[in-house]
Amino acid sequence: MPFLLRRTLFYLAAFIAAATINFFLPRMMPGDPVALMFSSAASELPPESLAALKLTFGFVDGPIWKQYLTYLASIFTGDLGMSVKYFPLPVTELLGRALVWTVGLVGTATIISFFLGSFLGMLAAWRRGTRLDVIISVCSIFATSIPAVVTSLVALYFFGFTFGWFPTGYAHDPALDPAFSLQFVGSVLHHALLPMITLCFVLTGGFTVTMRNNMINLLGQDYVVMARAKGLSDRRVMVLYAARNALLPAVSSLAIALGTVLGGSLVTEVVFNYPGLGNTLYQAILARDYPVIQGQLLVMTAAMLVANFIVDVTYVLLDPRLKGSG
Amino acid sequence: MVQLLTGLRHNRKALIGLTIVLIIVLIAIFAPLLTEYNPAARTGRPHQPPSADHILGTTRLGQDVWARLIYGARTSLAVGFAAGLLITVVGTALGIIAGYRGGKTDEVISFFTNMVLVVPNLPLLLVIAAFVGQAGPMVIAFILGITSWAWGARVTRAETLSVKQRDFVKAAEMMGEPQWRIMAFEIFPNVLSIVGINFIGSVIFAVITEATLEFLGLGDPNVISWGTMLYNAQKASALSVGAWWDILAPCIALALLGIGLSLLNFAVDEIANPRLRTGSNLGRWASLVKAGEGRL
Numbered sequence: 099m100p101f102l103l104r105r106t107l108f109y110l111a112a113f114i115a116a117a118t119i120n121f122f123l124p125r126m127m128p129g130d131p132v133a134l135m136f137s138s139a140a141s142e143l144p145p146e147s148l149a150a151l152k153l154t155f156g157f158v159d160g161p162i163w164k165q166y167l168t169y170l171a172s173i174f175t176g177d178l179g180m181s182v183k184y185f186p187l188p189v190t191e192l193l194g195r196a197l198v199w200t201v202g203l204v205g206t207a208t209i210i211s212f213f214l215g216s217f218l219g220m221l222a223a224w225r226r227g228t229r230l231d232v233i234i235s236v237c238s239i240f241a242t243s244i245p246a247v248v249t250s251l252v253a254l255y256f257f258g259f260t261f262g263w264f265p266t267g268y269a270h271d272p273a274l275d276p277a278f279s280l281q282f283v284g285s286v287l288h289h290a291l292l293p294m295i296t297l298c299f300v301l302t303g304g305f306t307v308t309m310r311n312n313m314i315n316l317l318g319q320d321y322v323v324m325a326r327a328k329g330l331s332d333r334r335v336m337v338l339y340a341a342r343n344a345l346l347p348a349v350s351s352l353a354i355a356l357g358t359v360l361g362g363s364l365v366t367e368v369v370f371n372y373p374g375l376g377n378t379l380y381q382a383i384l385a386r387d388y389p390v391i392q393g394q395l396l397v398m399t400a401a402m403l404v405a406n407f408i409v410d411v412t413y414v415l416l417d418p419r420l421k422g423s424g
Numbered sequence: 425m426v427q428l429l430t431g432l433r434h435n436r437k438a439l440i441g442l443t444i445v446l447i448i449v450l451i452a453i454f455a456p457l458l459t460e461y462n463p464a465a466r467t468g469r470p471h472q473p474p475s476a477d478h479i480l481g482t483t484r485l486g487q488d489v490w491a492r493l494i495y496g497a498r499t500s501l502a503v504g505f506a507a508g509l510l511i512t513v514v515g516t517a518l519g520i521i522a523g524y525r526g527g528k529t530d531e532v533i534s535f536f537t538n539m540v541l542v543v544p545n546l547p548l549l550l551v552i553a554a555f556v557g558q559a560g561p562m563v564i565a566f567i568l569g570i571t572s573w574a575w576g577a578r579v580t581r582a583e584t585l586s587v588k589q590r591d592f593v594k595a596a597e598m599m600g601e602p603q604w605r606i607m608a609f610e611i612f613p614n615v616l617s618i619v620g621i622n623f624i625g626s627v628i629f630a631v632i633t634e635a636t637l638e639f640l641g642l643g644d645p646n647v648i649s650w651g652t653m654l655y656n657a658q659k660a661s662a663l664s665v666g667a668w669w670d671i672l673a674p675c676i677a678l679a680l681l682g683i684g685l686s687l688l689n690f691a692v693d694e695i696a697n698p699r700l701r702t703g704s705n706l707g708r709w710a711s712l713v714k715a716g717e718g719r720l
Contacts, residue, residue, distance in 0.1 A: 247636050251654070255672070391554065
């Protein structure tokens, strides 16, 4: 079987497995999930919408396999049901609103971290054993081993509360209406800056370590020695010979990292009260808003699988040997 | 093994890391000797700054922060080590079995491993914790254990595949040793460095994830741990009322434990792979930690 077809089948199986877990989890929990769900949301839910909600959530009457098939069918038609907390807002719309903020914040932070981390890793590997390498390596160890919740809280305390340089919540000044005005865009940027710096601090270290390892393994290769022997300038050998090849495996980890962007960055978004997907999931969990939880979990899984698939395709393009292999 | 221990003694990273972790472990063990206060009881006025009476101040409910910190270390360490052990045992067993047996067994185990790897496990964890509702520390450890073994299984399998080809394994097979014996006594000791890296990495991951889950309010709020300290401090708006000690204390503790364990992991990796010195295994904890905290 061709490589890509095999992978596609695998991802499809993985997606259905995730959807199945999603379907059975609430049903495996002690107590009647429907009753639990509706009792916790009872105050916010008009009784007449109960039947409709049950239906959209897949709690149709009938044997469990029939419920399961109904659920699967509704997923593949892009119908994720309706939010319990914000009834009758469809889950897709709720997630769509948050998506914009998350892609802007976490997506940008991931890309900045990738370039910054790879650059630092390249420098550290090139000047291996020098003071620069030690400083970069030790800083990345520290940055990566400190939990994100700690980084976020400390940043919020000092730069948000103590010095008051940055706002302590929301994506823009609540007094402003969304518009393409200088004032609004400025407000959005101002609100995004601190969470973004925090995220970059958390993410950069990982890319630095990866790049440094890849690069060090390549530095002993013959073609790098050859390039030096030819008398090429240091910078040319470092960037065009060593770094370029060391970057290839890193690109696939960037793709995976971008795949996880749709998960939002729950901790950072919660600490900074940023209205992204992670925060949406968190609010849904607090409100026991199961349709939103399940919808968000599916969206994340799908994004992750697509990212993995893109990595596979890139590999096939870069390494033609994979095309025919069974 | 002996080589690993002597190596650790001469490695500066290992010494610093080990010292940090040991100090935290000792503080946790001897917690009752290090404070006169009951960590759950109200022992002072609310939100008092650090003073001679309360060296790290008090919480919103008037509990002593230092007492909560050192008793909380017990929970964080217990969950970290329990979950780390579970993750490592499951991952190592599956990896060795898949790698050694090969064939259909390998296909089935590898399929599940890849499946677990590709489905984002942290959001899944959150959802499971939410469905369980106010999960206690050991429940969290168990959930972590059953959802996070895949990386270890994949790496151990790869290592087993190469060890399996070595002469002493062939010799054992010819002498008719049973399969379980070969796996337990011939293969396992030779993949020990991978197991060690897997274990320390998993402990880091478990400590961070447990604290994060509790910070988000998915744990049992009555348990005393670093995660619930953060949760309670956040709920009491400690930052906006300027009670920095309430939040910074568990923050610093978590950061120190994370740094200590990471240094230890780096050192084990350097000693286990002297040729690489910066072997690809390092990427493991980096990506784990990254996945664990950046994304959760």
